[in-house]
Amino acid sequence: MKIRTRLTLLFTLITAMLLGIYSISIYYSSKEAREKSFYSELQNEAIAKADLFFQSSLPEQEMHQLYKNNNRTLNEVQVAIYDFKNQLIYHDDAKVDYVKETPEMLSQIFRNKKINFFLDNLQVIGMTYHYNGKVYAVTAASYDKYGYEYLTHLFTISIISFISILILIYLAGIFLSKKALSPLNEMINQIKRITAGKLQLRLKTTGEKKDELNELAQNFNGMLERLENSFDAQKYFVSNISHELRTPLSAIITELELASEKEQTQKEYQQTIQYALDDARNMAKLSNSLMDLAKASYDPNEISFSEVRLDEVLLESYSKIIKENQGYKVSLNIEDTVEEHQLIIQGNEYLLQVAFNNLIDNACKYSPEHLCSIEVKAHTNTLHINFTNTGIIISREDMEHIFEPFYRSENSKKEKGYGIGLFLTEKIIHLHGATIKVISDNKATVFTVMFSTENA
Template identity: 65%
Template sequence: MKVRTRLTLLFTLVTAMLISFYAVAIYYSSKEAREISFYTELKSEAVAKANLFFEGALTEKEMHRLYKTNTQTLSEVQVAIYDSGFNLVYHDDSKVDYVKENSEMLSKIFKKKQLFFFLDDFQVTGIVYSHNGKQYAVTAAAYDQYGYNSINHLLTISIISFIIILVLIYLAGLFLSKKALSPAVRMVEQIKRINAGKLQLRLDESEEKGEFHELEKNFNQMLERLEHSFTTQKHFVSNISHELNTPLASMTAELELALQKNYTQNEYQTIILNALADVKNMSRLSGSLMDLAKASYDPTEISFSEVRIDEILMDSYAKIRKENPQYKIQLNVDLEIEESQLLHRGNPYLLMVAFNNLIDNTCKYASDNTCLVNASLISERLSIEFTNKGIPVSEKDLHHIFKPFYRAENSFDQKGYGIGLYLTQKIVDLHHAQIHVSSGENTTNFQIIFE
């Protein structure tokens, strides 16, 4: 069921319930008002007939004739009068007795002085009437034909009006829901045109501020992120394919060359060593891609704990020295830094990957393979700097140095894939830290500042 139909039906149902409650309240209040009004008329008629009987100039036969004449044209009230001994004194028509008074009923009237009750559809009023020091029980009964007709007419009009109002409300609900949901319909039509090849399309944002405007705005922002993600992924896959093809093509050429003719043992060893070097390059590339994938996870899926930054730096220092004995690394930790200031919530593996990349990158491009690692405090925040001396990075390269697969002008004579610094920045961002790079006067400096 469409939202428009569901909203219309819900709106109609709620309105129907409210109207029903109102109609029922009106009907029962009118019904009760009719009863009270007719009881009052019966009481007045009982008093009038008693006055006429005891004090009037009409005889009993004339009163009977008057009663029978009135019953031919309207629902005349039938009155009966009893004395305190429950003896009948007067009755409008004893042959057609509506009430059929008995001693129990008359006792209640004398006791309560006033009594109102129903006998089938007839309403009955019983009162005590005093005359010449004696008390009489007077009953008056009649069927309120006019009142019941009015109530039934009210009920009929209410039912017909209820049905007509429901139909009108349903039609009005369809119209209003169509108008209210027209921005959503327009959004759906525009979204249908957006696919993986047309992520540059955007929804038209309405000028009127409201929920749909916020939805359109946030949806466009999501499209921007998706477009950026798709573009990066496309670029990433393209570069990966290129980087993998290079060692694969080299290995293929070396192995095909080995099959063309017989070589000496030394020549075979050279071919195997070249192929092994290509395999190691692919292995390093695969490792870098795995690290990049881990750093690209949702932060909520990465395990974080309290770690000591200086201990991770020491582990990174030991690992780089072991893999690259020619590197000269000087690690300095300011003694004034308190232990609590070295603690940071993070992932030890990813932090070590970032430090490894920075140390390796700094040593690789230093003129003497030397990297100075300095940990200190800046405005009560932990700062780690990686500095080398060598060919400075140009201003143009500094703006792109953290982009994936980007190689600076001074890096083409070194092996690499342009992943390390991009991966390092993602890891730093995951740990809510900041990384800055500066270069000049044969010196390049990378700085990480932890919050």
């Protein structure tokens, strides 16, 4: 069921309930008011007949005749009068006695002074009447024809009005829901036109309106922006990876084809094998970097974090780099002001080691002495780890793109690399809630990683 139909039905149902409660309350209020009003009329008629009987010289026969004449055109009230001995002294029409008073009823009237009740469709009132020091019981009964006709008419009008209003409410609900949801239908039509090849399309938004649909459109456009950037980055990533993989593969194929086409000495074959091995190792190194990049791109909720000591991770990176590159020199200095608890963070040891390996390797690679100095310092609520080398100065232009994937400056192209290391390092550092910055001047190039120690 569509939202428009559901809203219309819900709106109609709620209106029907409220209208039904209102109509029922009006009907029962009118019914109760009619009952009380007719009891008052019976009481007035009983007093009037008793006054006429006791205080006027009108004969009883004429009172009977007056009752019969009125009864032909009106629902005349039938009145009966009894003395304190329960003897009937007057009755409008004893042959057609509506109430049929009993001694118990008369006793109740004398005792309670006033009673009223229903007798089938008739309303009956019994009351005491005082005249010349004597007490009499007077009863009055009649059928409220006009009152019941009014209630019947009110009930009929209520049913017709109820049904008519519900139909109008339903039609109005369809119109209003259609008008209210028309922007949503327009959004749906716009969304249908957006495909993988048309991610540049956006939903229309209005700056003036601050309603939920406009907010939805803005958020959806934000999501499209992120998807478009992600697709563009993916295309760029795949393009660069294809290029980087094609180079060593082409070299390996060329070297092997040359070796297979002509006779070579043992030394030349060994040299060809060595070239192929070097290219294969470069491919393996690139593959490992891509795997690390994929791991760093996971949702943070999917990466396992535990307590990690940063000094131990630095020592492992230090040992690994020295072991793999015997010409590199690395020094590690942890200041005395650094407390042990400041070195403990919640992190992923493997990813942190990848980041530190990249920073140490880069520092040694671009330093004339192949030297990297690591300093760990404690600052207010932060722990700074500086990776310093005295190598080539990074230009201001290169500094703006240094953390972009596959970006390689003119200076870095002299060394082997793929432009993934610093991009990967930045992702890992941000994944751990830390920040990284770089300063390069005439003295040195310093990469600084800052971890928060506020909760340490």
